[in-house]
Amino acid sequence: DADDHLMVSEYVIEIFNYMKEIELTTMPNPNYMESQKELAWKMRGILTDWLVQVHVRFRLLPETLFLCVNLIDRFLSTRVVSLAKLQLVGITCLFVAAKVEEIVAPSVAHFLYSNTLGPISLETEILQAECYVLKTLNWNLSYPSPMHFLRRISKADEYDVKARTIVKYFLEIQCLEWRLLAAPPSLIAAAAIWLARLILGQDKWVSRLTG
Incomplete structure (x- = not known):
């Protein structure tokens, strides 16, 4: 070349x-689930499988999915998350990953109105979670x-x-x-x-x- x-x-x-x-x-941390009180590895699998569906729905790049999963695992390695907030963590990490990897990233509204998010209903939830995730990871997105x-x-x-x-x-x-x-x-x-x-x-x- x-x-x-x-x-x-x-x-x-x-x-x-x-x-x-x-x-x-x-x-x-490959053993982070030991410190999670309400979560189990099976739940991580269910969350990831659902995020793959959202990823396909928006036709996002493979790099977006890989970065999203990495952000989730690193966040859960640092913070204890309730089962009720796990989906919010997942969609927030996909939102952040899309911003990094995509030329045109879906907006919060796109995620909210994709009819796949269940209980997440407010843009402010995702935006507040975005700030919290990024601070927790010390803004290190160099994956x-x-x-x-x-x-x-x-x-x-x-x-x-x-x-x-x-x-x-x-x-x-x-x-x-x-x-x-x-x-x-x-x-x-x-x-x-x-x-x-x-x-x-x-x-x-x-x-x-x-x-």
């Missing part, structure tokens, strides 16, 4: 080294999602469409799996491409995929 200035190939190694550093600063690492891997894999499609499926379903919370995004992306290659019968790891 030396001839394509938009790919900034001269900085790519430094960029991904930096991403591997900051991914460790945005990791949630490198597995999709960022997948793009680098796909480049090395010469954009194998079948492998990339399978990997994207794995990356999406891992959002619901709490047992992967301890794994950094770069490792999840690497594991997903390895499993995809095994499925496709490409069981030999090639050197260009290393690093």
Whole structure:
């Protein structure tokens, strides 16, 4: 990509080294549910599944979903949340993530009138929750999602469409799996491409995929 200035190939190694550093600063506590009084891992799965539906409804980017789930897990790692407020936390984190990742993010009104939010009925609820979530997370939204690492891997894999499609499926379903919370995004992306290659019968790891 030396001839394509938009790919900034001269900085790519430094960029991904930096991403591997900051991914460790945005990791949630993998055991945070032990401190939650009213919640259980099953409820996290139900919430995430519902957010995926909202995400699809608004046709948001994959990065928005990954950032949303990360914000939820990090927030719940720090604050004890009642079951009654869990949905509010979820939709607020999706609202924040959309602001970060989307070119045109849905407004609060769009979320409120999507007929999926149940008891949440006031814009002020989401806006107040937004401020509280951001303060709790110290405004740190620098989360490198597995999709960022997948793009680098796909480049090395010469954009194998079948492998990339399978990997994207794995990356999406891992959002619901709490047992992967301890794994950094770069490792999840690497594991997903390895499993995809095994499925496709490409069981030999090639050197260009290393690093």
